[in-house]
Amino acid sequence: MADKTNLQRLPAEELFQNELNALMAAEKYPVPAGWRMSPRSVLTYICGGRAGDTPITPKYIGHQRLVEIAIATLVTDRALLLIGEPGTAKSWLSEHLCAAINGDSTRVIQGTAGTTEEQIRYSWNYAMLIAQGPSPAAMLKSPVYRAMEEGAIARVEEISRCASEVQDALISILSEKRISVPELSVEVPAKKGFSVIATANTRDKGVNEMSAALRRRFNIVVLPSPESLEEEMEIVRSRVEQLSAGLGLDLSAQLPAGDVVEKVCTIFRELRSGQTLDGAQKLKGTSGVLSTAEAISLLANSMALAGSFGGGTITDRDLAAALQGAVIKDEDKDGVAWKEYLQNIMKKRGSRWLGLYKECAELL
Numbered sequence: 414m415a416d417k418t419n420l421q422r423l424p425a426e427e428l429f430q431n432e433l434n435a436l437m438a439a440e441k442y443p444v445p446a447g448w449r450m451s452p453r454s455v456l457t458y459i460c461g462g463r464a465g466d467t468p469i470t471p472k473y474i475g476h477q478r479l480v481e482i483a484i485a486t487l488v489t490d491r492a493l494l495l496i497g498e499p500g501t502a503k504s505w506l507s508e509h510l511c512a513a514i515n516g517d518s519t520r521v522i523q524g525t526a527g528t529t530e531e532q533i534r535y536s537w538n539y540a541m542l543i544a545q546g547p548s549p550a551a552m553l554k555s556p557v558y559r560a561m562e563e564g565a566i567a568r569v570e571e572i573s574r575c576a577s578e579v580q581d582a583l584i585s586i587l588s589e590k591r592i593s594v595p596e597l598s599v600e601v602p603a604k605k606g607f608s609v610i611a612t613a614n615t616r617d618k619g620v621n622e623m624s625a626a627l628r629r630r631f632n633i634v635v636l637p638s639p640e641s642l643e644e645e646m647e648i649v650r651s652r653v654e655q656l657s658a659g660l661g662l663d664l665s666a667q668l669p670a671g672d673v674v675e676k677v678c679t680i681f682r683e684l685r686s687g688q689t690l691d692g693a694q695k696l697k698g699t700s701g702v703l704s705t706a707e708a709i710s711l712l713a714n715s716m717a718l719a720g721s722f723g724g725g726t727i728t729d730r731d732l733a734a735a736l737q738g739a740v741i742k743d744e745d746k747d748g749v750a751w752k753e754y755l756q757n758i759m760k761k762r763g764s765r766w767l768g769l770y771k772e773c774a775e776l777l
């Protein structure tokens with residue numbers, strides 16, 4: 414096997430291969446056609462637990478019920494649409510569902526304004542097409558096409574960014590469960606196990622509103638932002654730990670202290686909701702989305718800063734720089750909101766926050 418230790422990011426099925434193998438070895442329940450493990454084992458893989466002697470780390474932290482609904486959707490022949498604010502783990506959950514169900518999370522189409530119908534269906538190797546005419550060898554199958562042939566799940570990311578004719582191509586595939594290739598006069602029926610997991614950001618509304626027809630083909634699961642400060646801290650803590658280990662950051666820096674995680678999550682939640690956590694004070698929100706995902710990368714960056722140029726522990730100074738970078742996306746508007754937040758909220762929070770306040774104020 415090729416050396417994969419130098420790859421920047423491994424797909425979930427390779428990162429968590431041991432867990433997946435343990436779950437398959439310990440399988441006690443019926444496995445749906447085309448799946449590698451039972452719905453219950455998929456749930457354990459996503460939400461954590463045990464498989465025989467092997468502990469299974471939780472991947473998605475939040476409502477287990479939502480994950481159950483998502484998995485149950487895929488057992489039927491309906492496609493699954495995960496929607497929510499940016500950074501609510503839509504892509505993350507989609508990847509891990511495919512890793513568990515198929516052992517392959519890499520059949521992905523990234524939806525953009527430039528996504529074409531061919532990318533959803535198939536296209537051609539034009540050199541071969543011109544030389545030999547249409548033939549199966551000259552065909553370039555899309556991830557959706559391959560998933561139909563193999564009875565597996567394809568992922569379509571950010572589907573609402575695609576133009577409506579591209580969304581329409583997906584409708585016909587999802588309703589007919591077959592794809593026709595007129596050039597070769599063939600119809601390829603989908604094997605059992607074929608489905609699609611799409612994701613869409615609620616913030617993208619209005620970019621290309623998803624048609625009612627497309628929505629009807631999907632079961633929609635809304636992934637919420639973390640309900641409580643504690644839940645968000647738990648997500649951030651566990652993901653920073655995994656991420657920093659993957660990047661080797663933990664060799665030169667310590668994981669952020671609980672106090673640091675709490676401060677970042679508190680600031681993010683307050684700016685996100687436009688009020689203090691206790692609801693007592695209103696404040697100006699910011700233009701960027703301060704998502705959980707962003708808190709995770711902010712802390713990983715701070716670890717890199719502390720490890721590369723500092724003493725290995727994240728200081729208020731490291732944190733202040735990272736916070737300012739995350740909060741101020743739009744110079745004028747966000748600068749004002751951040752300044753007000755510092756003066757009206759953070760400064761008055763007492764000694765535990767004073768060090769961070771001073772460093773933040775100094776940067777402005």
Ligand SMILES: Nc1ncnc2c1ncn2[C@@H]1O[C@H](COP(=O)(O)OP(=O)(O)O)[C@@H](O)[C@H]1O
Nearest residue numbers: 472473474475499500501502503504505705706
């Ligand atoms: N509830 C959660 N449980 C576990 N990880 C989460 C959760 N919410 C956010 N994350 C983390 O946030 C990061 C970004 O999530 P991503 O799937 O890219 O978001 P999006 O919803 O925008 O697709 C991932 O690293 C993921 O682990």
Ligand SMILES: [Mg+2]
Nearest residue numbers: 503504505612
């Ligand atoms: Mg995403």
